[in-house]
Amino acid sequence: MTVQEPQPLTDPVPLMGCPYKADPYPLYERMRDAGPVHRVLFPSGVRAWLVTGYDAAHAALNDDRLGKNHDRGNDGWRERASIMPEPQHSQLQVHLLHQDPPKHTHMRRLVTDAFTPRRVEALTPRFQELADTLVDALPEHGPVDLVAGFAAHFPFRVLAEVIGLPTELAGRFDRDWGKVVQPVGPRDPGRPRYEARLHGLQSYIAEVVAHKREHGDGDLLGRLVAARDQGELSQEELDSIIFQLLVAGQEPVTNQITTALIALFRHPQQLTRLRDDPTLMPRAVEELLRHDSAFELTTWRFFDRDSDLHGTEVPAGDSVIVSLCAANRDPRRFPDPDTLDLD
Template structure:
């Protein structure tokens, strides 16, 4: 990877602004600050070669997330976008990418109603004791006095165990899920040396989804996965919609939470004052989680949006079919909306962050993610006294995902395991 950073505070931003390099992934906020100060919309360049329009300010981001001129369906993308867009190849794109994130009303409205009941705050609250049991089981399996990698030992398995509980993934199938399949959301080009491994991930995940569908059809379980299969058999969903929704649940339902646990812990390790307060007063957890979501969100950028005709976007003319992306992280550090936005303030209220998006594509699993983060952080800080990183801050290996933030590993030590 490169270590480039576009310009300095006194230099003009390049056009397009490259969103690349280890320094950018480790700390994108100085660049986002410069972009916000220069204006709400910028032409950017991703590592794949895709060029897009990035929305950075809070007000502009909030408006874009609610702008019904901007559609999510990939069919809106123009040839320039399609030529380099980092999306799945065919036939997998047509089979796995027609989920909620890439749909517009009325299709989005029809599909979303199949999943909302499984993620209501009331249902999530009723399952909290089971989530706590899962968290405690994982901590019980950690070394008594450290060291440990909190990604492999906790942050990765915990959200998946919880997700399986919520959607009805059978234990025998859950045990065979390969976390490596989640990397299919980080596609590589056809000439990339990693292409064969990427395609193997795709085929492996597709085969797994087929097994899940067959199991649910055979057993007739009354859970989210079972109800989705019934909807397919009744003709209410197509096979591609069914497979895509299961794909979205399995991938988007766990990896972002894994990453959010790591970004939250890293933020706390960098801010010993708030960390000490949270250790001493677990009652701060709900408010602390909201601030940690704002401070460094695992959903750094949204997925593509498109105008169906040449349109004005906050004074910038955007051609039809060009991709528009909203930077949730940049919006959440906008000083025009948040006082002292670069400080981690556990007393911040109100806290109208955009970590879960806004509008019709607001994350349906937000209540679940909040519960997971509260339980994860509360359990780790309570049961691992003296929890601290055993890696230098500059040595943290940030995942190279285009849209998300998180660390590959988080080595820690602690005094003992309670």
């Protein structure tokens, strides 16, 4: 029997194609074995430096030399990586995920009170009520679409409760707007539809701001609007934070619920254990996030000068990105990384 040797990694390593999208873990294993940092190519044409191993990923995420502000990106990165065109990029992409201290610290302070453990615990009965309502509406017999019937709705309903989004406005939010975070080039046939989504979302955000300004609510959205009126936030920062809450605050959670359900269906013994012993739930959540996270890659990071990253020289302004999925399957950190283990 002839064992076929894997092909050597190319430079850059393409992160695209059906095999990669279906199961990226074999490629991540090869990359980890070859070294902690690799130059990669995304479908959009963006080239970046990908960090893979657990220790290297942990170090990169805590490396003060790496900043997240897009102004650090060089012209080559900015030409291809901008999520959306101007002026929308400058109006909606100055949120927390793209800020460094002290701006990040200031903006974070404005939102953290809404997500404290004490407040979340106080709202848990309401979250359970929302979940029960969706589950009760599922068909009692026959096949059930758990994405369309539950995962696509539960995160946004929870988010609306937490941030103070009025019921009438929450009912008019179009989940299709979440696709504005997927880059679409200026010559792409889907560009007109992309721009329509973008303008629709901007108009919706303007409605939310106007409603909160008129009613003076004391919830998170109301406090953010008040911070803008008091000069603590610019209009772009306010709109960007609301954009982040509405899109990043619910769509990735829908994807994670879906990914977790798939993992449990593929491991029926673990699903049975969890169903029979709900006390395993906290451990199960952590393990499902580790085993196959919908949060596959971090946001872009940049050095402001040519720098060494785990033995690799990275030019200033080149994008660095961490693969959380690759780090969470590192056998040097997790003895049996490909196994879903609820113990």
